Amino acid sequence: GESVGLHLPTLSVQEGDNSIINCAYSNSASDYFIWYKQESGKGPQFIIDIRSNMDKRQGQRVTVLLNKTVKHLSLQIAATQPGDSAVYFCAETLFSGYSTLTFGKGTMLLVSP
Amino acid sequence: ETGVTQTPRHLVMGMTNKKSLKCEQHLGHNAMYWYKQSAKKPLELMFVYSLEERVENNSVPSRFSPECPNSSHLFLHLHTLQPEDSALYLCASSQDSDEKLFFGSGTQLSVL
Numbered sequence: 001g002e003s004v005g006l007h008l009p010t011l012s013v014q015e016g017d018n019s020i021i022n023c024a025y026s027n028s029a030s031d032y033f034i035w036y037k038q039e040s041g042k043g044p045q046f047i048i049d050i051r052s053n054m055d056k057r058q059g060q061r062v063t064v065l066l067n068k069t070v071k072h073l074s075l076q077i078a079a080t081q082p083g084d085s086a087v088y089f090c091a092e093t094l095f096s097g098y099s100t101l102t103f104g105k106g107t108m109l110l111v112s113p
Numbered sequence: 114e115t116g117v118t119q120t121p122r123h124l125v126m127g128m129t130n131k132k133s134l135k136c137e138q139h140l141g142h143n144a145m146y147w148y149k150q151s152a153k154k155p156l157e158l159m160f161v162y163s164l165e166e167r168v169e170n171n172s173v174p175s176r177f178s179p180e181c182p183n184s185s186h187l188f189l190h191l192h193t194l195q196p197e198d199s200a201l202y203l204c205a206s207s208q209d210s211d212e213k214l215f216f217g218s219g220t221q222l223s224v225l
Contacts, residue, residue: 032212043115043203043216044156089156098144098163099207099214103156 012110019080021107023073023090030092034101035064035075039086047075047088077109085111116140119204119217126194127225134189134220136204144209145187147179150201150219162187163209194224 013019025033031052036044050057050064057064063076073090087108091101117138126132138145147159161169162181176198178190187204201221205214
């Protein structure tokens with residue numbers, strides 16, 4: 001079946017570095033993509049989203065890039081901070097009236113001071 | 114705070130017990146969801162309620178029974194669970210015009 005997966009299970013960076021978390025998706029019909037951050041003991045928290053009619057979207061210190069040709073999604077975090085340490089999930093969907101997000105397994109981001 | 118509150122935060126139960134998980138959302142949304150999060154597995158969608166009607170049930174065993182009395186409240190009734198049901202159970206809500214989910218902090222369930 002269709003799935004969303006991540007290339008790197010763990011990413012370790014130094015404080016102040018830029019981080020890039022990658023995600024491959026297989027459903028070419030998906031028209032909405034989203035990134036979540038999950039800290040220990042908490043539920044997933046929305047970071048940024050993007051629709052398939054866009055290639056790039058920027059938020060505060062975060063940028064999502066969508067490459068539909070190779071079905072690839074990435075999350076870039078600028079000037080990574082220790083508070084960014086968490087598991088990051090990508091998810092995709094083709095909207096059907098209520099949310100039917102398909103989630104990837106997640107990437108653990110570890111930021112060293 | 115995300116506006117989605119789950120209780121209890123932690124639950125330990127035996128296989129013969131009956132317990133319920135509660136979720137309440139204060140966001141004015143009209144769709145609510147139960148997800149299961151196990152170690153090393155993607156989030157698994159269990160149930161979806163849209164406008165208080167169950168619209169999706171992803172082959173979940175009958176020992177899990179959802180209830181949605183109104184658009185703000187969602188329950189997951191548990192009975193005769195198995196140890197492999199131990200996981201983090203997450204509730205989420207959304208507006209039916211939006212794909213974005215808002216999650217609660219989850220209930221960490223341990224079945225002994």
